[in-house]
Amino acid sequence: MSVEAHELPLHVERDQFDPPSGISALRDRPGLERVHDSLGREAWLVTRYEDAREVLGDATRFSNARVPAVPMPGIDEEQMRAGQLLALDPPDHTRLRRLLTGEFTVKRIRRLQPRVEEIVTEHLDAMEAAGPPSDLVTDFALPVPSLVICELLGVPYDDRDDFQRRASQQIDLTLPMEDRGRVAVESRAYMSALVDRAKADPGDDLLGMLVREHGDDLTHDELVGIATLLLIAGHETTANMLALGTLALLRHPEQAALVRDDPDAVAPAVEELMRFLSIVHAAVPRAVVTDTEVAGQPLAAGEMVLVQLASADRDRALAEDPDHLDVGRAAAPHVAFGHGVHHCLGAPLARMEMATAFPALLRRFPTLATTTDVARAEFREGTFIYGMRSLPLTW
Ligand code: HEM
Numbered sequence: 001m002s003v004e005a006h007e008l009p010l011h012v013e014r015d016q017f018d019p020p021s022g023i024s025a026l027r028d029r030p031g032l033e034r035v036h037d038s039l040g041r042e043a044w045l046v047t048r049y050e051d052a053r054e055v056l057g058d059a060t061r062f063s064n065a066r067v068p069a070v071p072m073p074g075i076d077e078e079q080m081r082a083g084q085l086l087a088l089d090p091p092d093h094t095r096l097r098r099l100l101t102g103e104f105t106v107k108r109i110r111r112l113q114p115r116v117e118e119i120v121t122e123h124l125d126a127m128e129a130a131g132p133p134s135d136l137v138t139d140f141a142l143p144v145p146s147l148v149i150c151e152l153l154g155v156p157y158d159d160r161d162d163f164q165r166r167a168s169q170q171i172d173l174t175l176p177m178e179d180r181g182r183v184a185v186e187s188r189a190y191m192s193a194l195v196d197r198a199k200a201d202p203g204d205d206l207l208g209m210l211v212r213e214h215g216d217d218l219t220h221d222e223l224v225g226i227a228t229l230l231l232i233a234g235h236e237t238t239a240n241m242l243a244l245g246t247l248a249l250l251r252h253p254e255q256a257a258l259v260r261d262d263p264d265a266v267a268p269a270v271e272e273l274m275r276f277l278s279i280v281h282a283a284v285p286r287a288v289v290t291d292t293e294v295a296g297q298p299l300a301a302g303e304m305v306l307v308q309l310a311s312a313d314r315d316r317a318l319a320e321d322p323d324h325l326d327v328g329r330a331a332a333p334h335v336a337f338g339h340g341v342h343h344c345l346g347a348p349l350a351r352m353e354m355a356t357a358f359p360a361l362l363r364r365f366p367t368l369a370t371t372t373d374v375a376r377a378e379f380r381e382g383t384f385i386y387g388m389r390s391l392p393l394t395w
Pocket of ligand 1: 056085086087097229230233234235237238240268279280284285309335336337338339341342343344345346347349351
């Protein structure tokens with residue numbers, strides 16, 4: 001059967017808070033859509049919630065390891081995959097993930113809360129002392145999760161300018177592959193030096209723990225891969241949720257007031273913001289392991305499937321009126337943290353950071369408002385993770 005592949009705006013355009021309308025419209029069409037990914041490769045696009053869960057939830061039919069690696073100049077494929085949980089299938093994936101799960105349990109993360117509250121307070125104090133206007137991205141949304149992941153992992157916060165720049169370049173889909181390859185090499189070299197340092201003198205942090213307790217089971221490249229992934233995933237994602245989530249709340253003052261004034265409203269509000277904003281908006285890839293079908297669509301072994309999380313999270317099967325933000329609704333399920341064996345390892349940490357930061361920010365500045373109409377340039381398009389480059393606020 002020959003099927004025409006469509007060119008779809010898979011991750012370059014987004015309408016502020018909403019997935020591209022072209023993609024959302026596909027949910028109502030039967031089967032799956034044939035598309036090209038950002039590198040021009042053909043793939044099947046999954047846009048509905050139940051189909052997304054089916055694909056992400058079955059690592060025997062849908063593989064991460066078999067997704068062809070994007071060649072990056074200067075870095076060989078084996079090295080690029082080492083320690084990268086998202087590039088592995090069970091049992092290799094299970095072996096590495098098991099070493100980390102203990103550090104990210106809800107109970108473990110709860111112990112970090114007092115320190116996260118302190119970090120949030122210090123940044124709010126600095127904003128207040130400097131006075132309005134303030135750029136929420138540079139003054140709060142980016143530094144708070146960056147400092148948290150640095151302390152957790154054992155990465156010097158003084159190096160933030162460099163690792164933040166590298167992280168945002170690595171997920172920038174508009175950069176030429178040579179540049180992304182060069183930055184990936186730089187990231188690994190930086191982390192490799194930190195791993196060497198931890199081996200020589202393991203600290204009381206996650207890197208120290210990995211070296212001390214699992215140094216014999218993990219190769220140097222695996223340690224570098226794990227730590228690099230945690231550093232990037234640990235700040236890029238949460239930072240964008242904090243900025244975009246704040247703007248979404250400011251657009252709905254009654255919902256912002258609920259988050260500010262009712263502690264019981266905070267956890268469901270975080271889930272609704274996660275669902276509504278679904279910032280991992282480039283479709284996540286899987287490779288078909290054996291001939292199968294999804295939504296009645298036959299899929300051949302070796303074909304690629306792309307799961308559009310942002311579209312799945314706006315499925316009418318999930319929530320009434322899914323295109324509206326309603327932090328007061330009974331929390332709707334979502335796949336904004338993924339699903340299945342690769343479900344976000346850092347979800348408990350990200351949830352705790354957001355549940356701490358949003359109400360603290362809104363309580364400190366009850367009159368918080370955008371300084372002008374937020375321009376299109378202030379939204380981050382063309383990157384794997386959606387969000388904001390800047391968010392000028394006053395109070
Ligand atoms: C995986 C989203 C915060 C570490 C994922 C996946 C998603 C996601 C969608 C699955 C991707 C796939 O299946 O292809 C988010 C969002 C966050 C967030 C929206 C913030 C709001 C964090 C934080 C950390 C983290 C704070 C680390 C401290 C990871 C890791 C994986 C992952 C290590 C790979 C898990 C595996 O393959 O087993 N995340 N994440 N994330 N995330 Fe997050």
